[in-house]
Amino acid sequence: MVVKVLAVDLGATNGKIYEVELREKLTVRELKRFRTEGIFLPGRDRDHFLWNLPKFYEEIESVLETSDTQSVGVDTWGVDFALFDERGRLISLPYHYRDIRTEGVMEKVFDIIPKKYIFERTGIQFMEINTLYQLYSMVLSKDPFLKVAKKILMIPDVFNFWLSGEVVSEYTIASTSQCYSVPEKRWAFDLLEKLSIPTEIFPEVVSPGTVLGKCRVKREMNVIATTCHDTASAVVAVPFEEEGIYISSGTWFLVGTELEEPLLTEEAMERNFTNEGGYGKIRFLKNATGMWLLEECNRMWKKNYSEIVEMAENAPSFQAFLDPDREEFLHPGNMLERIRSYLEKTGQRTLGGIGEISRLIFESLAFNSKWIVEQIEELTGRRYEKIHIVGGAVKNDLLMSFIADATGKIVVAGPVDATPIGNALVQFIAMGEIKDLDEAREVVRKSFELKMFEPKNPELWSEKYEEWRRYKGMRV
Missing domain, CATH: 3.30.420.40 (ATPase, nucleotide binding domain)
Known part of the structure; x- marks a missing residue:
């Protein structure tokens, strides 16, 4: 029997409505997209x-x-x-x-x-x-x-x-x-x-x-x-086969792992981690700035996303360092001016081109991801071999390779539409069409192509990470 559900996924930038069909595999069809700003x-x-x-x-x-x-x-x-x-x-x-x-x-x-x-x-x-x-x-x-x-x-x-x-x-x-x-x-x-x-x-x-x-x-x-x-839905669709790290990528980067019980230590509090509810699990994670910086810059650039990635790929690397979680980047406004002001106040070279600024953002997101992953491993006392990245940013091969290099871990990218997929999977479980979370993730693995990114230059990124850390949380 063919079963179909509607998954309505409202993000902070776009709303999307999908029809998700379950046969032996999942088929996802986008029916509508609209702005939700x-x-x-x-x-x-x-x-x-x-x-x-x-x-x-x-x-x-x-x-x-x-x-x-x-x-x-x-x-x-x-x-x-x-x-x-x-x-x-x-x-x-x-x-x-x-x-x-x-x-x-x-x-x-x-x-x-x-x-x-x-x-x-x-x-x-x-x-x-x-x-x-x-x-x-x-x-x-x-x-x-x-x-x-x-x-x-x-x-x-x-x-x-x-x-x-x-x-x-x-x-x-x-x-x-x-x-x-x-x-x-x-x-x-x-x-x-x-x-x-x-x-x-x-x-x-x-x-x-x-x-x-x-x-x-x-x-x-x-x-x-x-x-x-939406993050809870996205995590349902993370194709874990064993314990690992996930990054649900969009306007925000939600970087975390799954636990059976909340982790309420004073150290977890001091490092500002969160224990949010998941489907039968606790989502132990940190909310970090994601593609918000690029989205706000692109209000002025008005460029196609693939063009921006290409320009970033051709730009020189490690020209400057940026902490994406700074308070001045939180609210809407002239993000280009705020980034330039930040670079000036921190005594760094001012960048002007689209490729330079976008590469700075991508490198900073990769460094910030490494910083959070290191803390997760310290707080949980576990070592994770893979990072599963789902959501819109997985279409950006450049960023995926940056995160693999920065963390020194294998990155498994996909599915892109993890949030509506997870939304639909919970509906299928509620209807008795899928047994449980493990079976749901098995369905994801056989339904969607996943890309693997292995670290290619982790030594250089590790060296530059130490430089980036000087700017993380810097008071200016």
């Missing part, structure tokens, strides 16, 4: 950076109306949320995690609750964009929306509600919020109460693979709460 809307005090969710819903609805698939699942980015009133109405467009409202808020939380206590309770990495700090920014500003809210839903939960009518939060997406206790598998109400965040607005949390009910757009179709965090 945030929008700036003027307010009395400043411009506010928001997500236009109703527009995204219209795009999804248009595909559902003509689909003949058995089910649909939605995954999105983490940390952001929307508030609903007592009638289930969206109170306002939700804020984008890159909005400036959380600047300085994390430190104010630490004045009330010790950092160590937050980590032990939640297991989650400290980032100013986390839901916890977004909510506390609303408490500090006495935001009236928080007072009238009756329910808070993470972004994929919003679409699950609009499609099925069920008001729940899915485990993997809830775990990104730092409002949820991954060790205890429940909302961390004690933290929320200390910060005067209303606890009654938090919904029931359900496991990935929960069938929520019939789709209100197309009654013949089930709505399934898949692994609703």
Whole structure:
């Protein structure tokens, strides 16, 4: 029997809707692609950076109306949320995690609750964009929306509600919020109460693979709460045969491994690692800047991606070094100017050409990946031979070879469409078509071509890595 599902994958830049068919192998067909970038809307005090969710819903609805698939699942980015009133109405467009409202808020939380206590309770990495700090920014500003809210839903939960009518939060997406206790598998109400965040607005949390009910757009179709965090879906599709490192590559680089239990040591906290929920596993990882730097630069260049890679390949190597995780690179804006300013402040040569800047970005992403992988091995006490890279960046052979050289490890690249594939695999498991996670990964291995990259010049990269480390975290 042929089984087909819809996988809706909403990223921070693009939304994509796929039809995934299961026979002996998986067949993936992209049905629609649309932009999901945030929008700036003027307010009395400043411009506010928001997500236009109703527009995204219209795009999804248009595909559902003509689909003949058995089910649909939605995954999105983490940390952001929307508030609903007592009638289930969206109170306002939700804020984008890159909005400036959380600047300085994390430190104010630490004045009330010790950092160590937050980590032990939640297991989650400290980032100013986390839901916890977004909510506390609303408490500090006495935001009236928080007072009238009756329910808070993470972004994929919003679409699950609009499609099925069920008001729940899915485990993997809830775990990104730092409002949820991954060790205890429940909302961390004690933290929320200390910060005067209303606890009654938090919904029931359900496991990935929960069938929520019939789709209100197309009654013949089930709505399934898949692994609703896009990284959790991507990791389901990582074709592991043994323990290893994964990098889910996109706007962000999510670099991690799978564990059976959260790793809550003080050292893990100090190195700012996170323990997010996965499909039957804990995703122990670090969120790092990914292709965001290139995406922002290309707003000005307006070049084809393959052209940029070719220019980077022909540019001289190791002309400068850059820490991609610096705070000044977090928010939208003139990234080219910010990179030039960074190079000037750190006493390095200013680069101007597209090839030079893009190569600098690719080399820096490779060095940063090595830096994180080394920490994972130290914290877990394990040595990993391979790095599996999935997501959009695997189309960039140059970057894949850089990561192999920088880390000195074999890189296995693919599949490109890991997030919708993982989304679909969880739906197939929920429908009883695939037995479990191991079988799902076996299906991935036999369905998609994987590329292997072996280190070619690890000695040179190791030497240059020591130079790069001088700039990691440098105060300027």
